[in-house]
Amino acid sequence: MLIDSHAHLDSHRFADDRESILRRAWDAGVGAVLAIGIGEGPAEMHQALAICREFNAHPESGAGLPRLYASAGIYPHTTTEADEAALARLDTLLAEPEVIACGEIGLDYYHEGAPHDVQRRGLIRQLEIAAARKRPILIHCRPKDSGAPGDRSSSLGWKDGATDAWDDLFAVLEEHWRHTGLRGVMHCFSGGWPEAQRAVDLGFLISFAGNLTYPKAQPLRNVAARVPLDSLLVETDAPWLAPMPNRGKRNEPAWVAETARVLAETRGVSPAEIAAATTKNFLGLFHVTPNVGN
Ligand SMILES: [Zn+2]
Numbered sequence: 001m002l003i004d005s006h007a008h009l010d011s012h013r014f015a016d017d018r019e020s021i022l023r024r025a026w027d028a029g030v031g032a033v034l035a036i037g038i039g040e041g042p043a044e045m046h047q048a049l050a051i052c053r054e055f056n057a058h059p060e061s062g063a064g065l066p067r068l069y070a071s072a073g074i075y076p077h078t079t080t081e082a083d084e085a086a087l088a089r090l091d092t093l094l095a096e097p098e099v100i101a102c103g104e105i106g107l108d109y110y111h112e113g114a115p116h117d118v119q120r121r122g123l124i125r126q127l128e129i130a131a132a133r134k135r136p137i138l139i140h141c142r143p144k145d146s147g148a149p150g151d152r153s154s155s156l157g158w159k160d161g162a163t164d165a166w167d168d169l170f171a172v173l174e175e176h177w178r179h180t181g182l183r184g185v186m187h188c189f190s191g192g193w194p195e196a197q198r199a200v201d202l203g204f205l206i207s208f209a210g211n212l213t214y215p216k217a218q219p220l221r222n223v224a225a226r227v228p229l230d231s232l233l234v235e236t237d238a239p240w241l242a243p244m245p246n247r248g249k250r251n252e253p254a255w256v257a258e259t260a261r262v263l264a265e266t267r268g269v270s271p272a273e274i275a276a277a278t279t280k281n282f283l284g285l286f287h288v289t290p291n292v293g294n
Contacts (some may be wrong), residue, residue: 001031002130004253006235009035010047013239028254037072042086045072071101077113079122100286102130102140109165110142137184207233210243213262
């Protein structure tokens with residue numbers, strides 16, 4: 001069994017065929033999906049939970065459809081909307097048993113959808129709320145100058161050595177997160193080995209997405225080859241970042257299998273070993289079993 005640790009199932013791009021997408025995921029061996037609750041902004045943070053509840057109540061959930069979990073959080077770009085009312089709604093959502101993580105939250109100095117200090121403040125407030133609710137966090141981190149505009153596929157932050165967002169992120173996590181003893185996920189990891197090491201040292205799991213499979217991503221694969229097996233996760237970040245050979249198309253959870261296959265090849269192990277390890281890591285981090293949620 002594979003787990004897609006990060007998919008935007010609430011995307012409008014899945015509005016017409018969400019159930020068939022989830023069915024295809026199940027058929028591809030995906031037993032669970034973490035639906036990311038950021039919506040297009042804080043007003044839509046609840047959408048992932050709603051989808052999670054809808055499908056977990058389906059008679060085929062867990063036998064024909066993957067088990068769904070949800071997160072909730074305020075994305076770096078929309079931290080300008082992280083007012084007290086939005087933060088209170090986040091707190092309420094994190095109290096729900098299906099909402100197993102706070103995210104995706106973090107820093108994005110590439111798109112700069114919000115001023116850096118607003119992003120940092122929004123991140124810190126959410127860390128406090130997640131800590132009080134004892135929820136692990138899902139981190140989005142993208143430094144400046146880390147790829148071509150509008151091409152998320154080239155988000156390889158190590159490439160030109162830009163580490164500004166990483167430096168700020170680790171400073172915030174050291175001050176506001178490490179003491180909680182809680183953990184998290186570096187989602188769609190695209191940093192270098194120093195960033196991977198620091199994340200593992202903080203108890204974070206490193207989640208690889210479809211960009212791991214791209215021809216020019218050998219440096220990222222070199223990092224993926226070194227991450228300890230018990231710190232690995234795989235994800236799609238659907239509908240974005242479709243792995244090869246479907247690059248450029250709408251991504252979907254079934255295709256996490258392709259990223260897992262490339263990760264296995266990169267590490268010289270079997271896909272079954274990667275599936276077993278990443279599933280165990282996910283369930284261990286979030287303290288869930290595949291039967292929780294019904
Ligand atoms: Zn995402």
